[in-house]
Amino acid sequence: MDKVQFEQVFGYSNDQAIVSYSSRGEISFAQFKRELAFIERKLKKSLNETGFKRAAIFCEDSYEFSLLFFAAMSCCEVVVIPANNKRFTQQKLGEQTLLLGSWEDSSAFSINIPDQCREELSVPSCFDAGIQLFTSGSSGEPQTVDKTLYQLLNEVKAHNLKWSPRVANTTTLATVSHQHIYGLLFKLLWPLASGRRFVSKTYVDIVGLLQDAHKWGPAVWVASPAQLSRRISSWPWALGKSLVDIFSSGGPLLEVDAKAIDQLCGIQPIEVYGSTETGGIAWRNQLRQKSWSPLKGVNIAKNSDGLLKVSSPWLPKEFICQDKVQISTDGMFELKGRADRIVKIEEKRISLTQVESLLVGSSYIVKANALVLERKRKIVAAVATLTESGKELLQKKGKASLVRKLRETLAKDLDGVAVPRSWRFVDEIPANLQGKITRDLLMQLFDEIPAAMVPQIISSEILDNARQVNFTVNDDLPCLDGHFEGSPVVPGVVQLDWAMHFGRPLVKAGSTFTQMEVIKFKQLMMPGDAVTLSLEFSQEKNKLNYSFRNTQDGNLEYSSGRLCFSHV
Structure with missing residues (x-):
């Protein structure tokens, strides 16, 4: 394992430099070093008592996370960074893992720093633990990805080389979490390595972010496409003039969203393309160029299947992505869809990416996501947001007419089994806190629920045309992840899904859902x-x-409504 020296990680010129604006006020580099030394000594004692060599960190506050992270990096063999602290996640980590930060387990190691930590201790001289991250699970079960701090800092150097003149002396604010590689790099490691300030909280309120950007500017906003698409024009965007850059990663940013952000606050977002496995690969400002430019040190090529091959100083070996690409003579490239989104239905190979591209190419759809549902047989389904033309058609002639128009458009290019048979038209395609659109979130919009999405049933009784279901909201439901960080709730769309799921046995066979009333x-x-x-x-x-x-309290009603079905 490559050892990284303390001086290679932190770029602050003096002890008075501000590291973070946290819930405890301004944190200087001197205070950070004292608190890191204190936490490291306390952590070593816990590791000696338990005999564990491995630690997992979940902490919503980025400053506190940084203390736990670097303390663990100095005295553990492996540091695990899970996406959440749910019970299911803890079970998968295993019993020989010391939990650091915010966990339900009472034995978890917590910060508990004295109000005035003045004790002078030696900071860790080097960091050499392995790092284990997780993929987003957008096409299946999240997989572990092994990294080293040396690799992550190599990528940070590439970003700093490209953007340092622009971001010098800025404060970093983020609406993405450090529990994922993008947030870990851009919200935490990059500011630390370049001696810049970061705000320790992860913003949910964009108004608050704009206000703090003005307060602590010049500033950089680390965002995701989903968050930038949820803008409201009445927010105080004039305060965004304090921003010098907005970075976006986790998925493609729609051109309409990039243009809107530019018009609202005068900043053209910079998109970063990559993955947990590869780290950063390339960047673009699509208002100036549609193609992607590889980061310094990244070498790209295309294999015989048209897939992107990547090698870089932060990859142990060449990696073949599942993105199809077209590379131009100047070294830039365009993405041409995902190869791993090929499904087989009735012996025919179907590209879900192609289905989505054709839908977006119509005059009715802004954005679309296709998936496969398991019913009596496999079918393709689609979730989409509508253009003004699409909304007008839906309002005037109904869902059936809109679907017929879309099916006619798709039929020109697709086999019959590839044309979606189930549709959901939404104002916004659901995404988690990290901006990822996962299969589980999409399935919540349909009649079917993945087994993991069903709450813990206590009893269920059907009598004639009525049903009563008693259940407990278990805390490891995937739908809780990303909804109000620190205060998880069951989203409204999930409650609708549960009503549909448990009510299906009462509904006439062959009926299809048409609309909702009095929700x-x-x-x-x-x-x-x-x-x-x-x-x-x-x-x-x-x-x-x-x-x-x-x-227990029948007067306390969470929600109610009526689901309407077609007559058969």
Whole structure:
């Protein structure tokens, strides 16, 4: 394992330099070093007592995370950075892992720094633990990815080489978490290595971010495409003049979103392309260039299948991506879709990427995601946001007319089994806190629920046209991840999904969902709540009424509404 010296990680010129704006106020480099030394000594004692060599960190505060991270990097063999601290995640980590930070387990190692940590101890001289990260799980179960601090810092050097004149003396603010590689690099390691300031919290409120950017500017915003697409024009974007750059990663940023951000605050977002496995590969400002430019030190090529091959100083060996590319003579490249999104239905190979591209190419769709559902047989489904033309058609002639128009468009280029048979038109395609659109989130919009999405059932009873389901909201439900960091709740779309899922046995066979009526969300449904779902189906109207109430207090209603189905 490559040893990294303390001086290679931190670029602060003096002890008075500000490292972070945290919940405890301004943190100087001198204070950071004292607190790091204190945490390292305390952590070594815990490791000696348990005999563990491996630690897992989950901490929402980036400054506190940095203390735990570098203390663990100096005295552990492996440091694991999971995406969340759910019970299922903890179980997968195994018993021989010391938990650091915010976990439900009472034995977890916590910060607990004295208010005035003045004790002078020696900081760690070097860091040589392995780092284990996780992929996003956008196409399946998240996989572990092994890294070293040496590799991560090599990538940081490449970003600094490209952007240092622009970001010098800035404060970094982020709406993405350091628990993922993009946030870890851009929110934490890069500011530390270049001697810049970072705000320790992860912003959910963009208004607050703009206000703090003005307060602590010049500033850099580390964002995701999903977050930039959720802008509201009435926010105080004039304060965004304090921003010098906005970085975006985790997926493609729509051109319309890039243009809107430029118009609102005068900043053209810089997109960074890469993955957990590869780290950063390339960048672009699509308002100036559509193609991607490789980062300094990155070598790219195309294999015989048209897939991107990457080698770089932060990769142990050449990596073949699942992205198809077209490389130009100047070394820049364009992405041509994902090869690993090929599915087989009725012996035919179908590219979900192609389905999405054709939908976006129509005059009705802005953005689309295709997936496969397992019903009596496999079918392709689509989730899409609509253009103004699409919204007008949906409003005037209904969903059936819109779907027919889209199917006619797709039929010119696709086999019949590749044309989506189930559709959801939404104002916004759901994404998690990191801006990732995962399969589980998409499936919540359909009648089917992955097994992991079903709450912990206590009892269920069906009588004639009614059903009552009692359940507990277990805290390891994937839908809780990313919804209000630090205060997980069951999203409204999931409650609708549960009503549909448990109400299906009451609905007439062959009926298809058409619309929702009188939907009301009254109270937050949270982990640990005991809930009673009451369902009643009207045979005459073909409508399903539902209500979620607290089992102990029947007067406390979480939500209610009516789901309407076509007559058969």
